[in-house]
Amino acid sequence: MITAVVGANWGDEGKGKITDMLAEQADIIVRFQGGANAGHTIVNNYGKFALHTLPSGVFYDHTTSIIGNGVALNIPVLFKEIKSIVDQGVPMPKILVSDRAQMVMSYHILLDTYEEARLAGKSFGSTKSGIAPFYSDKYAKIGFQVSELFDEESLKEKVVRVCEQKNVILEHLYHKPLLKPEELLAELHEYKEMVAPYVCDTSAYLWNAIQEGKNILLEGQLGSLKDPDHGIYPMVTSSSTLAAYGAIGAGVPPYEIKKIVTVVKAYSSAVGAGAFVSEIFGEEADELRRRGGDGGEFGATTGRPRRMGWFDCVATRYGCRIQGTTDVAFTVLDVLGYLDEIPVCVGYELDGKEIKDFPTTTVLEKCKPIIEVLPGWKCDIRGIRTYEELPENCRKYVEFIEKQIGFPITMVSNGPGRNDIIYR
Numbered sequence: 001m002i003t004a005v006v007g008a009n010w011g012d013e014g015k016g017k018i019t020d021m022l023a024e025q026a027d028i029i030v031r032f033q034g035g036a037n038a039g040h041t042i043v044n045n046y047g048k049f050a051l052h053t054l055p056s057g058v059f060y061d062h063t064t065s066i067i068g069n070g071v072a073l074n075i076p077v078l079f080k081e082i083k084s085i086v087d088q089g090v091p092m093p094k095i096l097v098s099d100r101a102q103m104v105m106s107y108h109i110l111l112d113t114y115e116e117a118r119l120a121g122k123s124f125g126s127t128k129s130g131i132a133p134f135y136s137d138k139y140a141k142i143g144f145q146v147s148e149l150f151d152e153e154s155l156k157e158k159v160v161r162v163c164e165q166k167n168v169i170l171e172h173l174y175h176k177p178l179l180k181p182e183e184l185l186a187e188l189h190e191y192k193e194m195v196a197p198y199v200c201d202t203s204a205y206l207w208n209a210i211q212e213g214k215n216i217l218l219e220g221q222l223g224s225l226k227d228p229d230h231g232i233y234p235m236v237t238s239s240s241t242l243a244a245y246g247a248i249g250a251g252v253p254p255y256e257i258k259k260i261v262t263v264v265k266a267y268s269s270a271v272g273a274g275a276f277v278s279e280i281f282g283e284e285a286d287e288l289r290r291r292g293g294d295g296g297e298f299g300a301t302t303g304r305p306r307r308m309g310w311f312d313c314v315a316t317r318y319g320c321r322i323q324g325t326t327d328v329a330f331t332v333l334d335v336l337g338y339l340d341e342i343p344v345c346v347g348y349e350l351d352g353k354e355i356k357d358f359p360t361t362t363v364l365e366k367c368k369p370i371i372e373v374l375p376g377w378k379c380d381i382r383g384i385r386t387y388e389e390l391p392e393n394c395r396k397y398v399e400f401i402e403k404q405i406g407f408p409i410t411m412v413s414n415g416p417g418r419n420d421i422i423y424r
Contacts, residue, residue, distance in 0.1 A: 002216045002252060003259040004243035005329075007223025008319030010270035011241075012297070012306060013263040014331035014413060016040025019056035019219045021418055022261070027214040028064045028206070029057030032249030033239040034221035035072030035104055037129035043416040046090050053078045055219050058085060058093040065093050066202050069100035070239060070249020072134045073146070075191040077104075097195055098202040098251070102143040106187060107166055107179055108133040114174040124235060124273060135238035146199055149192040159184040203251025210256055218246035218257070224319035225274075232361050235274030243323050262325040262407070264316055266333045266397075268309035269297050275364040278309035278345035285309075292335050310343045310371070313404040318358035320407045329411040330398060334420075339376040342397060345369040346404060374400060382415040387424050390414075 005022065007013040020042045023029055036052035043049075044059055051058070053074065055065045067073055078097075086092055108130030115133075116123045126132065137143040142162055148155055159181040167178045209216060220241055225231045227241045239245070243262075247254035267288060268278050280288070285308040289297040297306040320328065336342055347354045348367035359367070377391035384390055390398075390412075402409045412422040 001213075001259070002210070002218060002246075002257045003261060004218040004220065004246045004257055005261045005263065006218075006220035006243045006246075006323050007241065008262045008264045008316050008323065008325075008328075009223040009268060009312070010225050010272075010274075010276070011038055011222035012269050012271060013223055013265045014329075015220065015263045016042045016051065016056045017331070017413065017416065017418070018261060018263050018329045018411070019217060020044060020059060021421060022217055023055075023057030023060055023063055025215055026057060026063055026217040028066060028209055029055035029217045029219055030066040030068050030202075030206070030246075030250045031055045031071050032068040032218050032220065032246045033070040033241065034237060035129055035131050035134065036074045036077040037072075037127040037131045037237070038221045040219075040221075041416075044418045046085075047088055049085060049088070051085075052081060054081050054085070054093070054095075055217075057217060057219070058095075059090055061091050061093075063094070065095050066206070066250070067095070067097045067101055068202060068250040069098040070245065071098075071101050072104050072131055072239070073097065073101045074104040074129070075194050079194050095198050096200050096202050096205060097146060097198040099145075099147040099199050100201075100203075100251075101146050102134070102138050103146065103191060104130045104134045105144065105184070107184075108137070110176070111166075111169070111174075114176060118174065126272075132238045144188065146195060149188060149195070155188060156181075156185060159188070206250060206252050210252065216252075218243070218250055220246065223263075224322050225315060227322070230322045232274045232364060235272065235361070259326050260324050261327045261329050261411075262320050262323045263329045263331060264320070264401075264405070264409075265331050266311060266336055266401075267292070268312050268315075269306040270309075271304055271306050275361055275367075276307055276309055277315070277348055277364065277367050278312040278369045279307055280309050287338075288335070291338060292332065310345055310369075311401060312345045312369070313401070314345065314348055314356060314358050316401075317356075317405045317407075320405055325407045327410040328402070328405070328407050329413065330401070330409045331413040333394070333398070333412055334380065334382050334414040336397075337377060337380050340378065341373045342376050343371045343373050344400070344404075346372045382420065384414060385422060387412065387422050390422070 347370035377393040
């Protein structure tokens with residue numbers, strides 16, 4: 001059976017923790033899209049980790065971790081990450097890399113950085129990890145697939161072609177140093193040496209695992225609102241963040257994905273630019289940011305302070321619907337324990353009318369939040385293991401959100417650790 005773990009909002013919902021937790025019962029964990037541009041923070045018995053490419057199930061020795069064909073694979077980052085977890089006492093994970101995955105090249109990162117600088121105030125808030133240039137090349141059919149590393153003749157010819165095209169942009173748009181084919185070839189040879197032992201047809205491997213009844217977890221990156229089709233375009237990522245894309249990015253049949261666990265945060269946060277209706281500012285935001293997450297709400301990749309807001313029912317209902325949610329995992333509920341009252345955005349006001357459906361970006365930017373205030377529970381709920389033991393106002397908050405979004409909250413996370421979870 002396949003379970004997908006995905007985000008309902010802007011990312012940063014706590015998917016890493018939920019994947020790490022569900023991985024205990026899994027045989028295989030697959031990353032199916034995105035690259036090293038977002039991080040998952042995980043706290044477990046080995047310590048605290050920020051993973052960027054490795055699936056969040058690498059901490060169990062009974063699991064196999066797969067880098068699927070849909071991933072933007074930055075090979076040096078992957079290997080640095082493997083080394084960093086092994087150095088912290090984690091057993092060497094079993095890793096397989098799809099022969100159809102494509103590689104993030106050093107020039108992708110340069111182009112990403114140059115473009116953000118060129119756009120200046122109108123930039124997309126990129127993490128400068130090379131993701132947009134990488135996916136542009138993939139769809140322009142000039143990307144490098146892992147399998148191509150093993151055909152020296154065509155590789156030599158291709159680096160010349162790629163340099164010709166990139167150099168026009170580097171020279172005339174960015175006024176930066178040009179690429180040299182021999183240096184690019186050397187970079188690819190290095191990558192081949194690093195990745196060769198792990199490469200296989202991961203889609204065939206997964207097909208066989210499905211036939212054997214293995215438990216497979218698909219781990220998504222970011223959330224619904226960062227999807228290039230269904231998100232807040234153009235302030236989105238460059239690959240689909242939806243569970244449905246898991247079938248494509250991992251190479252598995254769509255009908256095998258039986259469970260879609262959508263991770264939803266008890267309040268809102270976002271890294272990067274874009275419309276964010278329930279956003280809060282000033283001291284109110286600073287305090288929530290300080291208390292939030294484990295050690296504060298700062299991007300796992302960039303260290304940037306996250307933008308903060310109250311829970312957004314409109315965005316989350318939409319985010320859950322577009323994911324095809326079967327189960328909601330509700331995270332960081334413990335953070336809200338300091339509040340006397342908890343504001344919730346229950347609708348959007350647009351030109352004096354209330355709307356309940358999440359609109360397109362241009363409309364979204366004109367929306368104002370309609371706020372309903374719920375009573376707080378004013379205590380620390382960490383350490384509680386059963387739903388019944390939660391304070392009444394805390395349960396009321398969970399049930400109010402569940403009713404608003406219309407999808408069942410089956411897991412409530414009340415702390416950063418692997419065992420800080422309440423099943424309903």
